[in-house]
Amino acid sequence: MAQEFSHDADQNRYSLRIDGALASAVDYVVNENHISFTHTFTDPRQRGKGLAGEIVAFAVDDVEANTPYRVVPMCWYVGKWFDEHPERAALLSR
Numbered sequence: 001m002a003q004e005f006s007h008d009a010d011q012n013r014y015s016l017r018i019d020g021a022l023a024s025a026v027d028y029v030v031n032e033n034h035i036s037f038t039h040t041f042t043d044p045r046q047r048g049k050g051l052a053g054e055i056v057a058f059a060v061d062d063v064e065a066n067t068p069y070r071v072v073p074m075c076w077y078v079g080k081w082f083d084e085h086p087e088r089a090a091l092l093s094r
Contacts, residue, residue, distance in 0.1 A: 005058045014059040016051055024051040026059050026078065034093050035063055036072040056081045064091055 004017045016024040024042040028035050037059065042052045056078055063069050070093035073079040082088060 003054075005055070007059075007062055014055055014062070016055040016058070018046070018051075024055045026052075026055050026075070028059070030069065033069060034072050035067070035069040036074045037078040038074045040075050040077040052077055053081060057085075060088060060091065064088075070094075 002019055003023075004020075006015050006017070007013075008015065012028050012030070014026045014028075015022060022043065023046045025040070026037055027039040027041075028037050030036075037056070040052050040056065060071065060081075063071060071078075071082075071091045072093045073082055082092060
């Protein structure tokens, strides 16, 4: 089972593919110096495996490493992810 993480800036989406098929994704909108994660999706056949957490972690790592953006977790799942990872709270917009 091959996992592939990607960032498609033209589509405002971070994706996780397993064996070439979309398994999980997180969509976003950039507004000035903020990135708002608006929607997280996991293929129903792939749910319960922690894939949404993996794609959110990949997206947050990418934002931290490659942008000056502060994060606005508009999606409930991304908000929950930050609640479960308080060590990453410094990235949140105040």
